Amino acid sequence: MDFTFSEEQQAVVEAARAVFAAVAPDQVPSPALVPGAVADDLDRALWAKAAAADLLSLLIEPEYGGTGLDAIALCLALREAAAVLARIPLLEHSAAAAAVQAYGGKELRESLLPGAGRGEHVLTVASAGRTGHDAADLAVTARRATDAEGDGWVLDGVQTAVSWALNADRIVVPARTTAGAPVLAVLPGPAADLPGLHFAEQFSTTGERLAELRLDGVRLAPSDLIESPDAWPQLHALLTTGTCALALGLGERVLRMTSDYASQREQFGHPIATFQAVAVQAADRYIDLRAMEATLWQAAWRLSSGATGPLPLAGDVAVAKSWAADGVRRVAQTAQHLHGGFGADTDYPLHRYHAWAKHLELSLGPAAAHEELLGDLLAAHPLG
Structure with a gap:
């Protein structure tokens, strides 16, 4: 690499x-x-x-x-x-x-x-499933229309917490056919007023608008359904790897903000950055960010090159997800702690970074789940 x-x-x-x-x-x-x-x-x-x-x-x-x-x-x-x-x-x-x-x-x-x-x-993508805790491609079913219904597909189900859906022109929704095959449906946004497709406003931790999509017998033309079984796994891997990149960029900016603040804030006549306890915490977060960076580029390189390895691509993505989910949380929490009262001030920009960090952490899911997946992959593909 x-x-x-x-x-x-x-x-x-x-x-x-x-x-x-x-x-x-x-x-x-x-x-x-x-x-x-x-x-x-x-x-x-x-x-x-x-x-x-x-x-x-x-x-x-x-x-x-x-x-x-x-x-x-x-x-x-x-x-x-x-x-x-x-x-x-x-x-x-x-x-x-x-x-x-x-x-x-x-x-x-x-x-x-x-x-x-x-x-x-x-364009946007529905990736949270019915509740945010289940597989997104299992939340919607797609069946071929009957002769009486005409040509095309009929979709039913729910997708929650779809980012930017209320402002999107097209929404890619993962689904499963009645035979269990994964597919992608490319649906129009709310402006099209497609019969059976309903949008309910939701709000994210960041304060941005999300939407719950409810599909009740939504009719879709054959050309708007992607039937390749590889489409959703690859799309999901790209979304996840990109979320890790967002976590890294946010974490790096937060640590820089913290470093600048600690260099200017004085206690006992000295900048708090000179205190060993502060320096150790900042150093730990720097290590988190470098680990997030290394695992991100490993996953992105595998995704871009299609290179094979001792584990499937899902293994590299799981490692990157684990570091990003835990790392962005630790960086934001340390920043809040070292900023003292400013960390809790909603007029100070760190408050928004903390909200975004929490949103990204929740989007990635708990690190323990990714480590369990990694363990399963290692058991199925022994490195020895």
Whole structure:
């Protein structure tokens, strides 16, 4: 594995930093001070800037107007986006486009990908399942329409906590056929008012709007259903790896904020950064971040290259998830502790970073579950 980034990947970092340089997290209302959502829509101005910088088309091939890069490039951009808590669905949009490109039919690819790369379509993915604790692809069933119903598919089920669904143009929903095969359904957003598709507003820990999707006999054209059995596992792996990148970018910014504060805050006539107890805690969190980084790039490299290893891709993703879930929590908690009273001040930006960290931790799930999965994989694929 080579940790050296290519010129194209380094260019993505520079472009992302330029796009996100003007974002000010402290100018967005704190979720603790807002009775509903912090905003009704995603940051459209930032979305347009990201599209102009080709950040929305990183995984889209040139034939559809994209840059044709890989998951590593996307994770580099996500790392920069998380550092400023950018309010755009860069991960969900990119992952959905990648799934359509890799597994969708020609009609779906041609109708969706060029506009997605230009930011004309906002895409998102349902990945939390019925309750947030069950498999997403088991929450919705898809059956072929009967002769009386005509051509196509009929979908029933519930998906909860779907990010950006209320502002999306298309939503990729995992499902299972009556034969048990995993599929992806590409549904329209709420503006289309598709019969049987209902949206209920929810709120995340970050204060952003989520949605519960309820599908009651939703009819879908054959071209809008992706039947490849590999589509959902690959999409889920990309979403998870991208979430680890978000956790890393957020954690790095939080530790930098903490370092700056500890260098300026004085007690007993000395900056608290000079106290051994403070330095040890900061050093531990630095180690967390470096472990998060190493395991992230391992998973992203496997995802991008398709390289084989002693364990399946799921093993590398599980290791990255375990470090990211625990690491982002520890970094945020230490930052809150070392900031003292400022850490609890909802007018100070650390409060929003803590809320996002908790959201990412919950999205990734408990580290123990990933370690159990890793144990199962090791038992099934002994390294000796």
